[in-house]
Amino acid sequence: MSRKIIHIDMDAFFASVEQRDFPELRGKPVAVGGSSERGVIAAASYEARKYGIRSAMASKIAVRRCPQLIFQKHRFEVYKEVSQQIREIFYEYTHLVEPLSLDEAFLDVTDNKKGIESATEVAREIKQKIFDQTQLTASAGVSVNKFLAKVASDQRKPNGIFIIKPSGVQAFIEQLPIEKFFGVGKKTAEKMHQLDIHKGKDLLRFDLPRMLHYFGKAGHYFYDVARGVDERPVRPNRERKSVGIENTFSRDLKDEQQIKHEVETLKQGLLKRLSKSGKGGKTLTLKVKFDNFEQITRSKTIEQEIASNQLARLADDLLNEAPINRPIRLLGLTVSNFQEDATTDALQLKINFSD
Template sequence: MLRKIIHIDMDAFFASVEQRDFPELQGKPVVVGSSSDRGVIAAASYEARKFGVRSAMASKVALRRCPKLIFQKHRFEVYKEVSAQIREIFFEYTDLVEPLSLDEAFLDVTENKKGIDSATQVAREIKQKIFERTQLTASAGVSANKFLAKVASDQRKPNGMYIIRPKDVQAFVEQLPIEKFFGVGKKTAEKMHLLDIHKGKDLLRFDLPRMVHYFGKAGQYFYDIARGIDERPVRPHRERKSVGIENTFGKDLIDEQQIKLEINRLKEGLAKRLSKSGKAGKTLTLKVKFDNFEQITRSKTTEQLISNRLLDELCTDLLAEAPLNRPIRLLGLTVSNFNTEKETDALQLKINFED
C-alpha cells in the first residue's frame, strides 16, 4: 500500500506566537532571544528573515543586519501550550503522529480516523483548524514518505502546501539542490561539492558501495533518497534517550570557584528534570564549550543508576578530567543510558537564552 505522509511545520513558531499575543509587533522584525552581547536568536519572524536574521545566530550579528530588530524574551510555557493545542488537532485524524519538536511533526494518514482518502485534503483541513484555534499559520508537505514530505513542506513557506505525487518523485529529487536535502548539513554539503555533487541527479552517478565509502552509514540513506526511497515509519512514541541541561553564560567563566558554582546549579536543575521525567540513567556526560567555540565532552558510566550522591561524585571526576584552562562559554550535563541503552545522541533540554 502506498503510504500517505504529511509533514506539518509551524511558520516562525516562537516569533509568530509573540506577534499574535502582542499585536503591536505584527509586521515588524521580531526575534525571540536576548539582545546581550552573548545572546543567541531562538526564532525570527519572516520580517526579520528578510534581513538575513536566522535562528541560532548570535544576537550581535543579527543586530548588525537589522538595527531595528525587536527582541522578545522567550515564553516556553506558552509555546508548549500552543504546541499541545496543535497536536490535539493531529490526533483528530491519526494516532500515528511523530513530533520532531514543538513546532513540527510527521503524520501518517494512510488510514485516518475521518476516512478521508486524500492526504491533501487532510493537510488542508489541519492547516485550517490550526489557524482557527491558534490564529497561527503552518506549512504542509504531502508525499509518500517522510523524506519527501519534509522537503515538500519547505517549498512554499509560509502558510503554503506542496504535494509531491508518486509520478513526480524522481524528477523532483533530481532537480533538488543538495543543500535542501533533509539530513545534509553544511559539512556534508561541502564534501558533496568536492565530489561534484550539487543536485539530486548527481547522486545517481554513485553506486551504493561508493556512497558508503564516502559517507559511511549515511551513504545508504543518501543512496536511497536520491531515488525517492525512504522506508522509515512514522513513530508515534519516540522514547527519550537522555535528559540534560546546559547554560550559555553572559561572561566567560575563568575562575575555578565560578565553574564549581555553575556546575552545582546545573546539577540541581538536572536532578529536578530527571525527577519530573521519571527517568534514571547510568551515564553522565559533561559538555564544555570554550570562548573560541571549541567543544569537548567527557563521560562516565556506572553499574548502578545515578543517584544525587553519585551525581556529585561523577561531576567531581569529570571536572578533574576536563582541561578547563581556558575561558568557558557554556557548560552542560546530560544523563543517558536508560534501561541499558547506550545511545546518548537524544533529546537535550536546553537553556540557551539569557534572562
C-alpha cells in the same frame, strides 16, 4: 499501497506566537530570546530572517545585520501550551503522530480516522483548523514517505502546502539542490560539491560502495533517498534519549585553532537543536574520531539541566581533557541524561539561552 505521509511545520513558531499575542510586533523583525548586548537568539520572525537572522545566532551579530531588530522575552510555557493544542488537532485525524519538536510533526494518514481519501485534503483541513484555533499558520508537505514529506514542507513556506505525488517523485528529487536534502548540512554540502554533486540526479552516479566510502553510514541514507526510498515508519510517542550533532571533515583537522573553531560551530548547532527539540539533559559528551578511525569520548554530568552558558564551558573542558595531538576526522557533541519530562525540564536551558 503507498503510504500517505504529512509533515506539518509551524511557521516561525515562537516569533509568530509573540506577534499574535502582541499586535504591535506584527510586520516587524522580531527575535525571541537574546538581547541587544549579549545572548543567543532562540527564534526569529520572517521579517527578521530577511536580514539573515536565524536561531542560535549571537545577538550582537543579529543587531549588526538588523539594527531595528526587536528582542522579545521568551514565554516557553505559552509555546508548549500552543504546541499541545496543535497536537490535539493532529490526533483528530490519526494516532500515528511523531512529534519532532514543539513546532513540527510527521503524520501517517494512510488509514485516517475520518476516512478521507486524499492526504492533501487532510493537510488542508489541519492547516485550516490550526489557524482557526490558534491564529497561526503552518506549512505542510505531503508525499509517500518521511523524507519527501519533510522536504516538501519547506517548498512553499510560509503558510504553504506542497505535494509530491508518486508519479513525480524521481523527477522532483533529480532536480532538488543537494542543500535542500534533509540531513545535508553545510559541511556535507561542501564535500558533495567537491565530488561534483549539486543536485539529486548527481547522487545517482554513485553506487552504494562509493557512497559508503565517501559518507560512511550516511551513505546508505543518501543512496536510498536519491532513489525516493525511505522505509522509516511514523513512530508515535517516540522518546528521544539524546540530542547531538557531529561533523565528519573532508580533510583531517591538525591545527589546534581549527579544532577549537569546529567545536565552537558544534556548540552553536547543538544549542539550536536543543532549542528546537524542547529537550534538555545533564550530561554532555564529546566524541573524537581520529584519522585511523580510532574513537574516544569524554563526558561530564552535572546535577541540573545544562544551560547554554554551561554547555559552552563544559565543551571546552572536555576538549581540554581529550588527546588532540593526532589528526581528527570527526567531532561530535551530544546532550543526554534527560529527565522524565524533558520538554518541561528543557525550559531552563532555553531560558538561559537569552540570559
